[in-house]
Amino acid sequence: MKFYRCELHTHTVSSDGKMTPEELVDRATECGYSAIALTDHNTVAGVKRAVDAGKKRGLTVIPGIEWTTFYGHLTVTGGGSDVLWRDITPDNIDEKIARAQSLGDVVTIAHPLRMGFPLCSGCHCVYDRAKLAGADCYEIWSHYYPNEGVVAQKQLAEWLSFLDKGCRMAAVYGYDWHNRDDVPPSYACTYVGAESADGKDVLAAIKKGATYVSVGVEADCAAIVNGREYPIGSELPAGETRIRLTCTKSEDYRSDKPAELTRFAVVTERGREEMPIRFGKTAEIITTFDKYCVVEIYGERKREEQLLAVTSAFYRGGAR
Ligand SMILES: [Zn+2]
Ligand SMILES: [Zn+2]
Structure with missing residues (x-):
């Protein structure tokens, strides 16, 4: 088993990102990632182009989507369940998570304690935490300066409280990559311990919890x-x-x-x-x-x- 550098939370012009799928793949390759997941807001429109570009560049691109709701965001990677977000409510989010997992997807609670409205509608997660307990991963760090500041401390504490309740949630980082970032501000990386950098192996390793986040x-x-x-x-x-x-x-x-x-x-x-x-x-x-x-x-x-x-x-x- 080897640990691969992965970025599991990215956007393109198919939602509010600034890069085309091809530009994202080029940039991720330059940055030395072995695998990325494309997680545009409520759309998989860019996935095919990104996967094709990844094949040309030797970069694994995992199909995905970011369920972007007024109550919080979850990234869903693997590519089996792109339409489930349409009728998500705070009451059925647990069923949606279980359904996505039954289709082979990995569900991650994204940036749960980031500042929400008016800066970012729905970014701050207000779902009942008991209904999120079945998620596979928790973004303990996200975006720029991920390991610094009070949000990171609170997210780490909340993730540990899930573990304390018996949940099995992997710790991941989400760059939430939107821009080209030629000179990136401080960011982190999710390392995934997998049999290979192939998408199936990376997803299986994340499900097992073979990850660490690092700066x-x-x-x-x-x-x-x-x-x-x-x-x-x-x-x-x-x-x-x-x-x-x-x-x-x-x-x-x-x-x-x-x-x-x-x-x-x-x-x-x-x-x-x-x-x-x-x-x-x-x-x-x-x-x-x-x-x-x-x-x-x-x-x-x-x-x-x-x-x-x-x-x-x-x-x-x-x-x-
Ligand atoms: Zn988000
Ligand atoms: Zn995002």
């Missing part, structure tokens, strides 16, 4: 139980758990690289434990938990300590 850090993270190693997203057997982590600086991340790492934390339903870590050095935390365990990586960037990466969970206790 300039590549993380090799595994859980070790009874001498056996498990990747991010795994259901772990009972027993003492060692979380092992080695990080390198991402070479292809282009702005505001972290200077050095400072510490990493293992966060479980029981609390958090921390350990110092540096680039290129392996560190371990021994932990016990019954539900979930996620890893946060901190370092120096822009001359302050920032949260630079968050993994999806390792789980115990069976699927929801």
Whole structure:
């Protein structure tokens, strides 16, 4: 399994983006992504052109759509359920999510706590959270300066509260890419641990929760139980758990690289434990938990300590 750089939330001129599907694919290729998902607002009009352009450029383009409603936005990727958004209501959103999943799609709660009206109608998610509990992913970070500021902190906390309730939701980042951004402001990347960069493999890996979000850090993270190693997203057997982590600086991340790492934390339903870590050095935390365990990586960037990466969970206790 290898971790691929992916961008799962993008727009084109088919909705309110500034790039044509071909320009988006060209730009994503230049930026070094292995896969992107096209998620225009309530339309798949650009998907075929983007997929065709991707085939020419060797870039995986996953068909998708952003269900854009007055109550919140969800990206739906895989391409099986493009018309379900038409009659979404706060009452049936849970059924719509389940229906999309039954058609093979991955459903992501997009930028749930971003500022809404009057800046962006429907961007702030007001759906009953219990009705979103079946979603596959949660955008803990989105758009520019994704790991900085209070929205990121609140989204991380809300995602953890879903895990605490027994939900199995992968952490993803959504650039919500609309413009060409030749000199992009600070952004992050979703790394997906898949068998290949093929669309099916990437979607399957996201469903399993083999993801982490990062600003300039590549993380090799595994859980070790009874001498056996498990990747991010795994259901772990009972027993003492060692979380092992080695990080390198991402070479292809282009702005505001972290200077050095400072510490990493293992966060479980029981609390958090921390350990110092540096680039290129392996560190371990021994932990016990019954539900979930996620890893946060901190370092120096822009001359302050920032949260630079968050993994999806390792789980115990069976699927929801
Ligand atoms: Zn949106
Ligand atoms: Zn969007």
